[in-house]
Amino acid sequence: MKPSFRRSLTGICFVLPWLIGLCTFTLYPVIASLYYSFCDYSVLESPVWIGGENYARLVHDGAFWLSLENTLIYAGFSIPIGMVVALSLALLLNCRVRGTAIFRTIFYLPSIVPIIASSMLWLWILNPSFGLVNQALAPFCHLFGVQPPGWLSDPAWAKPALILMSAWGVGNSMIIYLAGLQDVPETLYEAAEIDGASKWQQFWYVTLPMLMPVVYFNLVMGIIGALQVFTQVFIMTDGTNGAPAQSTLMYAPYLFATAFFDLRMGYASALAWVLFCIIALLTLLATKAMKEKINQVR
């Protein structure tokens, strides 16, 4: 055997698990999914080719549009709110007062709580009569003479409830912001101070531009995560029904129900590809919008 051939063989042996994994658990599924999306497929029988009919049906599917709308509303609020909360916490932690490590642990802890357990917890906390949130709001509601929100039992408040819950678990992005903040060179602040910049100006013209790559990363992760929101919706709003009154009918649970409850696997695959396109489009838009800002600094 020639030594170069031998070396190549060794290399391929090392990546062999991944070659098998890539083909079995990624490539084949992607191709199959694309094929199914043009088929009528119930798992119990073989797929039947129906052309673009699944995609044509989507246009007239009210539940599809509603789930898309709900998901975009959820994402549209939970992403920016999460980013502001995470960045604010990171800025506070970056003040380098004594005890920062303890506060960092406290703010981070909620995000490691398994989503299944935090869903249970928030279901209880948002209980309209006995939950912690409404107990805390009670004095204010009394003061202004308004009814406390019904949260997950009120169609108008169900999405805000999910958004509120998402803001509690921002620990991951907070840590990423904090790492970004600590990478901003001290000399920049010193220079800004000599130039007479106020704290606010320092934040706006030094900190924020330097943080742009981190903001971009968190934004993209936020888009990918929020558009696929599943577990908390499934647990807290009665499975895939989107209770109350379909106000929390989200995209991923709708897709799940289509595939595994209705056994319309072909249609579900079409839904999945539309979701892929939406995520790709929004990520692309975010990249376009942020690229300029990132380049300004570099």
Added chain:
Amino acid sequence: MKRTPASTFIIYGLLCSLSVIFMAPLAWMVSTSLKPTQETTSLPMVWIPRAYYATVNGQRMEVTRDNEVSPGMWHVTEFSPTTWYTHTPATAVVPGSQIETKIRPRWSNYPAALSIMGGETIDVDPKYLPNHPFGAGEDSNVSFWTFLGNTLTVCLLSVVGAVFSNAMVAYGFARLKWPGRDWLFAATLATMMIPGPVLMVPLYTEFRAFGWVGTLLPLWVPAFFGGAFNIFLMRQFFLTIPEELTEAARIDGCSEWAIFWRIVLPLSKPVLAVVALFTFLGGWNDFMGPLIYLTRKHTFTLALALQSYQSRHNGVEWNYLMAASVVVILPIVVLFFLTQKTFIRGIATTGLKG
């Protein structure tokens, strides 16, 4: 930078009040888990679980405060550790001043919650999955420890699989030269952009064809075949190990496997720890996977068992539900405190989503 005492005070004020807000839900969960059922829905709410004692019909007994019938006067009912009574409970109206209050956490909620979690008849809605065996009876009375065992099986096998397969593959990408390597690496990175839902349906049909639906296999076997993100992470780490080190071993006649096993792996403990930790967390927290693939109760993981318990008992016994949730959270919190450095480094350096 000098800071004025006033601004330091404001910073501490903000940090402390935000800490209270962030911790309150967890504290509330623990508090609820230690209350008797009746107390979870009694107003005004209390943080510290209590027991009340009063004299009813001439007998001193533990009671439940039902409601304040008139200022200072309470309607009380003989306490029952369950929500039902085996006999007609004694009731009375007594002045609030005569009700004795003791702090008393109900630790017994925990074993009770765990046994409720396990002891139920078959738990899968037949509409869930087409190939469900409908084998009622056999699945009833599964112990909590079975769920824990299933979860640990999935988590530990995934960790072993992920650490070894990804390290091997990453070594192949980082240290060996072979035709098509860079092309395959680019393809690997590209697969990270494919969202889970796209793979959901075909993976299900694939595992169904393997006869794996209803077993734990779909949840851990894929870990043995690598994952794009972890390969990327480990490759980046391996690239920082000086080339001279591996080159010297190669000249000394070390085989590639020996270089990988005896030189590179021991130097890569930090990245191996990050991958192991987040794989474990992923297995523990996964809900959609078990929901799709596990159809019978004796195969359920903790996450799925908790959900199936909640869907049966929603809105009644919050104390037991919270106790069960604490049990699911606690190992993760302990793990976090034991491995805090790995955790923070993992997120900060990789931007990993837990």
